[in-house]
Amino acid sequence: METSGKQRPTMADVAEKAGVSRALVSIVFRDQPGASPQTRDRVLRVADEIGYRPDSAARLLARGRSRTLGVMFTVHQPFHADLVEGIYPEAERLGYDILLSATGQGRGEAKAVEALLGHRCEAVILLGPDAQPADIDALGHRTVTVSVGRRIPHARVDSVHTAEGKGVRQAMEHLVGLGHRGIVHIDGGRGPGSAERRRAYRAAMRRHGLEPELRVIPGEHTERSGIDAGRLLLAERDHGRPLPTAVLAGNDRCAMGLLMTLAQAGVDVPRDLSVVGYDDSHLSHLMPIGLTTVRQDAVLMAQYAVRFAVERLENAASEPREAVLDPKLTVRGTSGPPPGG
């Protein structure tokens, strides 16, 4: 009935009980040739019986390699959740283990990465890193590193991100095509990809001769930011400045905050105002009518990230690589023709 003190069984225990050598047990558990089917079977049965489970610490120490990829993510980012879900199966397919390390308040990126490295991760996958490019570059020199959702221009780091410009352009074509002219952008501050999105928004406005309507409301990739922007717009409306007819939010979380604020104030989306998000995180389905958003294929991004890490580990490619995925506008219910249009 002891709770603690149950000594974890080792290979030696299995070997003894099965009447074979330790090495043979090892062979069986690594699924390597060199054991007869009968022995194999017996070893596995005995192991199961005494509850043996290979110790990954010892295993990892004995093999030179850990076959482990470290993933740094932010615990509150729904899109990171989507990515993590995509990373697991791909890593498993390639025979790698995954170690997660979350950032959050009181636990910065440096700390999260330290934890991963201490655990002998062979490579580190950073989801939407926020650190200084120089720091990320330094990390890239120390270990194989992949940045997801943000490109780090001159760093020794592979990166996977979407062609932000294309995504924004599609969204803008969609809105302009519907007849919108007063299109406002709530940006994502220095969040991943937001510089590119902002730039593409500006370019699109100019291209369509809408420069006078161009307006960027500073924000970040949070619901809070969407709420604040929504309140700002509503307050302005109350002071006589008309609402824009469409808003391009920095990401889905921001769009959600905005939508809630608008709904609350009785603004009908999309009749009075169209809203487009960015990410197509599972948040997009939260709206009954669905959020029109730019789809970033999380599963595909995850696959690229894992493959980049693994390929670099196994082939030691020399030049940093970059996967730029095409985003795809997903039209759902929050966008429609402008009020007068």
Add this chain to the structure above:
Amino acid sequence: METSGKQRPTMADVAEKAGVSRALVSIVFRDQPGASPQTRDRVLRVADEIGYRPDSAARLLARGRSRTLGVMFTVHQPFHADLVEGIYPEAERLGYDILLSATGQGRGEAKAVEALLGHRCEAVILLGPDAQPADIDALGHRTVTVSVGRRIPHARVDSVHTAEGKGVRQAMEHLVGLGHRGIVHIDGGRGPGSAERRRAYRAAMRRHGLEPELRVIPGEHTERSGIDAGRLLLAERDHGRPLPTAVLAGNDRCAMGLLMTLAQAGVDVPRDLSVVGYDDSHLSHLMPIGLTTVRQDAVLMAQYAVRFAVERLENAASEPREAVLDPKLTVRGTSGPPPGG
């Protein structure tokens, strides 16, 4: 310029470069007495110089203990994110390391737990486990286990959860106090805590003589569920059955889905209908007017969970323990007097 093949420096490297023995380096890194300040300093400097970082696998193997707690969580649950954020600092305070393992589609709880055990976690903290009680009990016999958000009645498992009944009762008193009578509950299926919440809802309705109004809409702890319930209620209204005046949702996610659906249909919350959530995850602040919800103190729950695990590891307490925290109704903007009231 090599990308891979950079041999990770070991203690021996540091020792050699610093002109001391390996053991001394170990002493320095474990912050143990037995080294002069000068030597200590020199060792640390050299280590930093060559980029040495203790290898936790080896360390873990050499010490008998890993001082590591495994945490199983669901990557898409905002409340789990809150818990994880609380777990890290408490574990660090007590000198333990944290290993995360996510469940998600294609990665069940069994798999997530296996991964943790393989990494030699001394204890496992399960956030909102969904597995069969028997399986959890079995796990509890194999290793120190703490269940958060769900009590496992006769299992060898510590648990931390809130007094669901009290929370629901507070919410119901609040609504009834405002004058509501037609209060519907969207339940959480077999999600953690939902059985207790359902029971408490029924009891409260009876206690206030509202048994004829009692109604439980089956659901689960997702936005989808809130959306579906909302649509159901709206459809019924369109067929002549009046809307309830208040809805007690199974959790915040469900409440959010419901709110979006209602907002979309032009139902004014809280004027036409009050909504109360459960969890006080950071979602609650997403609404501009704030979601009235039952606050579960994630940080406190996290602290209890970590402490239970650690105490059991260090003192081998024999009887399963249970921490039942008092939830607290947090009144925000989504609840108010009923339409006619």
Add this chain to the structure above:
DNA sequence: GCGCTCTACTAGCGCGCTCTAGGCGAGTAC
């Protein structure tokens, strides 16, 4: 001189595993 204590350090075993180098017996070729 001797014996004692205290600080600063080192030697070396062992944690649980992987993996290389071999051993042993049976089968096959000549």
Add this chain to the structure above:
DNA sequence: GTACTCGCCTAGAGCGCGCTAGTAGAGCGC
């Protein structure tokens, strides 16, 4: 017979560290 291969198995080194036992040297009392 010898020589060689092949399938199944074992011995034992070593992964990077923690830790116990021990040593060298300084300081001190007598």
